[in-house]
Amino acid sequence: MRAVIVAAAVAFLVSLFGTPVAIKVFTRLKAGQPIRAEGPVMHQGKKGTPTMGGVVFIVATVIAYVAGHLALTTLPAQQIAQVGPTITALVLLGLLVFSGAVGFVDDFLKVRKRNSAGLNKRGKLLGQILVGAVFGVIALYFPSTMVDTTGDATNTETVGSTTLSFIRDIDALDVGKAASVVIFILVVMATTNGVNLTDGLDGLATGASVMVLGSYALIAFWQYRHWCADPNYTAEYCYQVRDPLEIALIAGAAAGACVGFLWWNTSPARIFMGDTGALGLGGLIAGMAMATRTMLLLLIIGGLFVIITMSVVIQIISFRTTGKRVFRMSPLQHHFELAGWSEVNIVVRFWIIAGIGVAIGLGLFYSEFLAVMG
Numbered sequence: 122m123r124a125v126i127v128a129a130a131v132a133f134l135v136s137l138f139g140t141p142v143a144i145k146v147f148t149r150l151k152a153g154q155p156i157r158a159e160g161p162v163m164h165q166g167k168k169g170t171p172t173m174g175g176v177v178f179i180v181a182t183v184i185a186y187v188a189g190h191l192a193l194t195t196l197p198a199q200q201i202a203q204v205g206p207t208i209t210a211l212v213l214l215g216l217l218v219f220s221g222a223v224g225f226v227d228d229f230l231k232v233r234k235r236n237s238a239g240l241n242k243r244g245k246l247l248g249q250i251l252v253g254a255v256f257g258v259i260a261l262y263f264p265s266t267m268v269d270t271t272g273d274a275t276n277t278e279t280v281g282s283t284t285l286s287f288i289r290d291i292d293a294l295d296v297g298k299a300a301s302v303v304i305f306i307l308v309v310m311a312t313t314n315g316v317n318l319t320d321g322l323d324g325l326a327t328g329a330s331v332m333v334l335g336s337y338a339l340i341a342f343w344q345y346r347h348w349c350a351d352p353n354y355t356a357e358y359c360y361q362v363r364d365p366l367e368i369a370l371i372a373g374a375a376a377g378a379c380v381g382f383l384w385w386n387t388s389p390a391r392i393f394m395g396d397t398g399a400l401g402l403g404g405l406i407a408g409m410a411m412a413t414r415t416m417l418l419l420l421i422i423g424g425l426f427v428i429i430t431m432s433v434v435i436q437i438i439s440f441r442t443t444g445k446r447v448f449r450m451s452p453l454q455h456h457f458e459l460a461g462w463s464e465v466n467i468v469v470r471f472w473i474i475a476g477i478g479v480a481i482g483l484g485l486f487y488s489e490f491l492a493v494m495g
Contacts, residue, residue: 125342128189128370129377135181136381140174144385144392147171152232154393170390173228175398178378179221183214185374208265209364212256212280213371213408219256220313220404223248224396239396246310252404253309257281257302260411265363278350278363281305286414288489289360305411312410312419313403315426318433318452320399323388325454325468327379329425329475330402334376336422336479337409340486341369344413347490358493360414368412375405388465418486424478425471429453 147153153169190206226248227240240248260281283301285294296304320326345365347354362368379402385391394402410419420427432453439447448456457467 122342124189124192124366125338125369125373127192128185128374129338131188132178132181132185132374132377133381135184136178136378137384138381139177139181140382140385140392143174143177144171147173147392152228154395155231155235167390170393172232172393172395173225173397174382174386174392175221175224175394175396175401178375178382178394178398179217179401181378181381182217182371182375185377186210186214186371189370189374207364207367208259208263209280209367209412210371212260213368213405213412215256215259216252216309216404216408217375217401219252220249220309221397221401223252224313224317224398224400227396227400249310249313249400250306253306253407254302256408257305257309260305260408261298261301278361280363281411282414285416287417288415288486290414304416305407308410308416308419309404309407311430312407312423312426313400315423315430316403316406317396317399319426319429319454320394321452321454322458322464322468322471323390324383324386325471326399326402327383327386327394328468328472330406331376331379331383332472332475332479333406333423333426334372334379334402334409336483337406337413338369338372338376339483340413340415341365341372341409343487343490345369356494358490362412362414365413368409371405372409375402388468415486418482421485422479422482424481425475428474432456 148171152171152173154167154172223240223245227245231239261279261283264277264279281301282290283295283298284290284292285296285304316326316330319329341362342365344360344362345351347356347359348365349359349361351359382392382394382398386394406419406423410416415422429452432448433451435447436451439445449459450456454467454471458464
């Protein structure tokens with residue numbers, strides 16, 4: 122737990138004090154956010170606010186990961202799973218950094234062209250597919266020897282699983298490696314676009330991501346305390362995952378980094394995360410669901426992202442089939458803006474919805490453990 126706390130604290134401080142520096146740099150570079158003309162009128166006042174702020178919390182997370190591992194080296198050997206970097210970290214941080222890189226290209230083009238077009242839809246989707254495919258293959262096709270808490274090598278385990286998962290792997294739903302990679306690509310596309318669609322109001326996506334990442338830190342640490350690879354854990358019920366402490370460390374670091382960024386991103390925002398941050402967070406959250414073997418549970422934990430994404434899908438289907446709109450504007454947060462709700466009210470209430478989804482997800486996760494142990 123010490124390493125997770127250290128990583129979260131370091132990420133928070135780096136992000137909190139690094140964001141003002143980024144604001145000055147991006148302002149000097151005239152990297153202001155273009156605003157869509159067809160968007161809510163009240164958003165036009167945000168034009169020119171520095172964007173690409175996701176760079177800050179992505180860098181903060183990577184720095185905090187290193188700090189967390191330095192904290193691990195101070196612990197007795199019997200208390201840790203592995204001191205050095207792992208393939209799990211490669212996958213999770215790779216998803217964060219390279220999904221963020223796709224978003225960075227989009228943000229850069231928006232700033233350069235001085236309009237909201239950015240990277241075209243085909244280019245963005247191809248980038249998401251490529252990132253999902255590369256790290257999906259690494260997660261499914263490259264098992265590594267795990268080192269247990271006594272320092273001895275045990276069985277090999279991949280970061281991802283060939284079976285669909287809810288609270289844990291569902292053995293009856295083994296779809297094979299190739300299909301699992303395809304499913305993971307779809308999850309990456311869904312989460313990156315879900316977070317991106319949610320990032321429409323000051324602090325909305327950042328705050329929701331803090332809750333989701335915080336829940337995965339708790340889930341992963343709980344799995345670490347009841348880990349099948351731990352010879353000191355003798356109960357029959359355990360979690361067959363790879364490097365759960367590593368997952369908890371990265372989730373805690375990312376959550377801490379987002380909290381530090383939220384200080385400057387909350388209304389009125391001094392900086393936006395941009396697609397750099399939204400796609401990076403979406404990629405990381407997809408990786409968290411895969412690594413903790415909770416793919417289907419993500420639909421509940423990330424309930425706000427699901428609701429907002431579905432509002433866009435419903436709007437498109439309704440308009441194309443009937444010529445009528447269900448909402449005044451999509452994504453859903455803009456519907457309430459046009460209904461007269463203040464931005465702060467929408468953000469806080471949507472945070473509550475995100476918190477409810479996280480609470481239900483954690484409740485289901487823990488209740489399954491109690492049901493089996495009881």
